[in-house]
Amino acid sequence: MEYSAETWEYDGSFYGFLTIVYHAFKSEVFPESILTPETSVESLFLSEWIEKDEQKAQRIYVRLQQRLKPENFQFILDGFYATVPNKESHLLEALLIALDTKDSLTNFIGHPSILAIHKGIKTLLGEAHLFTGFVRFEYVGKILFSKISPKYFSLPYICPHFAERYPLESIMIYDETHRLLALIKQGDISFVENADCPHFEEQQLEEDIQDQWKTFLRAVTIQERINKKVQLSHMPLRFQKHMPEWQ
Template sequence: MQNSYILHCDDTIDGLLTALYDGFVIKKKLGSSYDDCISISIGSDQNYSLFSTWIEIMTDPKKASLTASTIYHQLGADVYAQVFRTLCHYDDSRGTVLMGFLTRAFKEGPSVLDHLSDPYVMRVLELSRKCGNESHLFYGFVRFTQLENTLYSRIEPKCNVLPILSPHFNDRFPKENWIIYDVTHKIGSVHKAGNSWFILEDPALLDIDLTNHQKKDPFHALWRSFFQAIAIEERENPRCQNTLIPKWYRRHMDEFL
């Protein structure tokens, strides 16, 4: 009977990529006897197993970068995009799913995405789609507030969408200082005018109370007035509105405050 392994990493993209790197090191040692016996536990999810080897994974940016580069260059941009969006999902099983998916992907190549009967492939496509759908919504749901010389926004997504959103706003506002703070994951995307964006993990610095700023910013009142003015009362449809803009996403949208 083959021994099973549980790799425990922190709940970050680099942490998961490091766990995948170490997982494939173990897989290589096992050789042909490997049979999906490696699972990845994330963050506070510490489900010990009596007959499994528990390994704590220390996040290593070099291993994470090498793993991402290998996926991109050996499997192509499409597979890399699916893997990256899966990494950004919040599902606790995504590490184990990616381990199984990549095991098959490195055997089959880019065509692995066509193997829809494989449970790992199907699960990756499902998680990737859900994360992609949520990030697409936030392209239109982000609302900025003027703070002196900086545009500031708060969002509360379920997935870690900042790495997906940030390139969009980097292209949209290249000459602006802006910050998008993710309340859920307590991280922020910071962009200095004329430079590239970066992710910062400092809630004490990034979590700003906007109450007074929004009262002073005339554009908030103008936007609410515009929102009310274009509405056709006879065609009001709350049910349709709830479908297109779920209440979860309205917490930081000016027109619903």
């Protein structure tokens, strides 16, 4: 595989990235830099726009599923949604390794690209794990609704947990950071991208429930033993924003 001084730019979507993969492997050239509309504003170099082609992307998706070990395919998928500097270039390097081995990519942790992606995935999944305990729902009619503000793209990773935990409920979770709305209905999960936060009329019943919850917490709290520093070490401020017991 040759490396060129070219700079490519795409729309930042997963299928857009798979179109990048198609062009890179077909031309046998890896560009020096791959930008998105968000990162291109920081670049001083002219870039070549790679238009998303869903048919080519779908072919690459199926091909990678066939060629890669399931755990390596998941590594690439998780790596795309992780927050990693120069993510796309690292993923191309990881794909090059994955296509040439039957071993797990995590056994190539000494490679700078694999290490960078691995760290990003660990951070992403770590945040998702915390949110499974910190998400607070409120009843809006018959719907369980919650709003979160994650640093990373963790909403898709927490939805299976709540779909399994509340198999008979209709659930909506809104990620205001990434403007992503998750819809969970009796275990089925779907997403709406570039969504505005739903607005509901205030429900008196939900307000009563929250007041009772706050009253209970005040009753069991020993004021003399409150330690703000320890509290913050277990629950950072950014998680408290949408939790009624901290309001």
